[in-house]
Amino acid sequence: MSVVFRTPPSLDEIERMAAQALATIPPPLRKFLQNVVIRVEEFCEPAIADELDLDSPFDILGLYRGVALPAKSVLDTPQDIDMILLYRRPILDYWCETGEDLMRVIRHVLIHEAGHHFGFSDEDMARIEDER
Numbered sequence: 001m002s003v004v005f006r007t008p009p010s011l012d013e014i015e016r017m018a019a020q021a022l023a024t025i026p027p028p029l030r031k032f033l034q035n036v037v038i039r040v041e042e043f044c045e046p047a048i049a050d051e052l053d054l055d056s057p058f059d060i061l062g063l064y065r066g067v068a069l070p071a072k073s074v075l076d077t078p079q080d081i082d083m084i085l086l087y088r089r090p091i092l093d094y095w096c097e098t099g100e101d102l103m104r105v106i107r108h109v110l111i112h113e114a115g116h117h118f119g120f121s122d123e124d125m126a127r128i129e130d131e132r
Contacts, residue, residue, distance in 0.1 A: 005102075008092050009088075009092070009102070011040045011041070011042070011088055014040045014086060014088050014091065014106065015038070015039075015040045015086075017102070017103055017106045018038050018040065018086055018106055018110055019038070020103070021103065021106050021107035021110045021111075022038065022110060024107065025111065025114070029114075029118075032117070032118070033114055033117065035081075035082060036066070036082045036083065036084055036114070036117055037081050037082070037083045037084070038083070038084045038086070038110070039083060039084070039085050039086070040085075040086045040087075040088055041085055041086075041087055041088065042087070042088050042089050043057040043058075043087055043088075043089055043090065044057055044060050044063060044085070044087055048060075048063065057087075057089075057090065058089070058090045058093050059090070060087060060090060061086070061087055061090050061091050061094060061105075061109045062084065062085060062086045062087060062091075062109040062110070062112065062113045063084075063085045063087075063113065064082075064083070064084055064085075064113040064114070064116035064117055065080075065082070065083045065084075065085060066080065066081070066082030066083060066117065067082065068116060068117060068118065068119040082117060084110060084113040084114065084117070085113075086106065086109055086110065086113075091105055091106065091109060112125055
């Protein structure tokens with residue numbers, strides 16, 4: 001169901017929508033995301049934009065930060081929290097430009113970043129989407 005917004009959704013509203021999107025992921029996969037923190041920020045940090053050689057902070061809608069499941073070992077000591085970052089302003093900009101349903105956009109970005117947690121590359125995910 002689409003929600004009509006009279007003003008741009010806040011960080012908290014996007015976070016609630018991300019939680020709803022997460023709930024739509026099938027339980028066998030969702031269980032592997034239970035320790036992944038989902039956070040919404042306005043934009044990516046400047047250091048990330050530099051590292052990824054972005055022309056603009058609007059060029060990235062989300063980011064997975066952590067160690068993908070295939071690279072984890074039970075013998076490793078966790079160094080940091082696995083996190084999916086969603087970037088509010090670029091998501092809203094994309095939403096306005098495309099006219100897509102905002103919930104679908106958020107779900108797509110969330111699932112894409114969750115794919116990185118599962119160890120998929122951008123190329124893997126593009127191939128999966130093309131086959132779908």
